[in-house]
Amino acid sequence: MPDTDTPAKKKSKLKWILFLLLLLLLIGGGVLAWRFFLHDMVSSYMGGGDSSPKTEKVEVQATSPVGLTIALPQFTTNLADPLGQRFIRLSMEIEAADAKVGEELARQNARIRDSILMLLSSKSYADIASMESKLMLKSEITDRLNSILGPGKIYQVFITDMVIQ
Numbered sequence: 641m642p643d644t645d646t647p648a649k650k651k652s653k654l655k656w657i658l659f660l661l662l663l664l665l666l667i668g669g670g671v672l673a674w675r676f677f678l679h680d681m682v683s684s685y686m687g688g689g690d691s692s693p694k695t696e697k698v699e700v701q702a703t704s705p706v707g708l709t710i711a712l713p714q715f716t717t718n719l720a721d722p723l724g725q726r727f728i729r730l731s732m733e734i735e736a737a738d739a740k741v742g743e744e745l746a747r748q749n750a751r752i753r754d755s756i757l758m759l760l761s762s763k764s765y766a767d768i769a770s771m772e773s774k775l776m777l778k779s780e781i782t783d784r785l786n787s788i789l790g791p792g793k794i795y796q797v798f799i800t801d802m803v804i805q
Contacts, residue, residue: 707735707795710742715753717761719768719804726765731801734785734794741793748788755784765804774799 711733719726736742745752759780768777778797785794 707737708739708742709733709798710736710745711800712745713753714801715756715760717757719760720762720764727805728760728763728768729801729803730760730799732781733798733800734782735796735798737793737795741789744789744793751788752785755788756781759784768804774802 712731714729714731716729717727718724719728736745759777763777767773778799781797782794785797786792
């Protein structure tokens with residue numbers, strides 16, 4: 641009789657060992673998937689695109705200039721969709737080098753509004769739907785403002801309100 645109990649115990653131990661090996665493989669696969677695929681996507685979505693250590697990000701933020709924040713008037717225009725039924729309403733503030741930029745904004749108001757409205761009306765809903773494309777839009781607006789006002793006058797654009805319908 642002792643011979644019949646031994647194979648049952650060996651099968652029971654073998655099942656547990658196989659179960660533990662399978663569990664370890666699943667955990668290891670999950671960690672590898674996080675490390676190589678999901679970690680980069682989450683960090684680019686949450687923190688600006690690179691997977692560099694936080695100390696480098698803090699250094700970049702510490703050296704960035706802090707200027708005067710100026711509100712721009714609200715922009716409303718149709719989007720470049722095939723049916724022409726979508727529009728965008730955008731409110732933003734800009735971070736400028738100094739108060740003289742505010743005076744220059746008032747003088748160049750028509751050129752600035754024209755440039756931003758042309759940019760917005762050239763975009764379709766698909767062009768501005770994702771987070772990356774919104775960041776790209778902010779960069780394009782900053783570039784257009786600096787091309788009108790002079791290089792380095794506008795540090796950043798802050799979108800304070802955006803409605804796409």
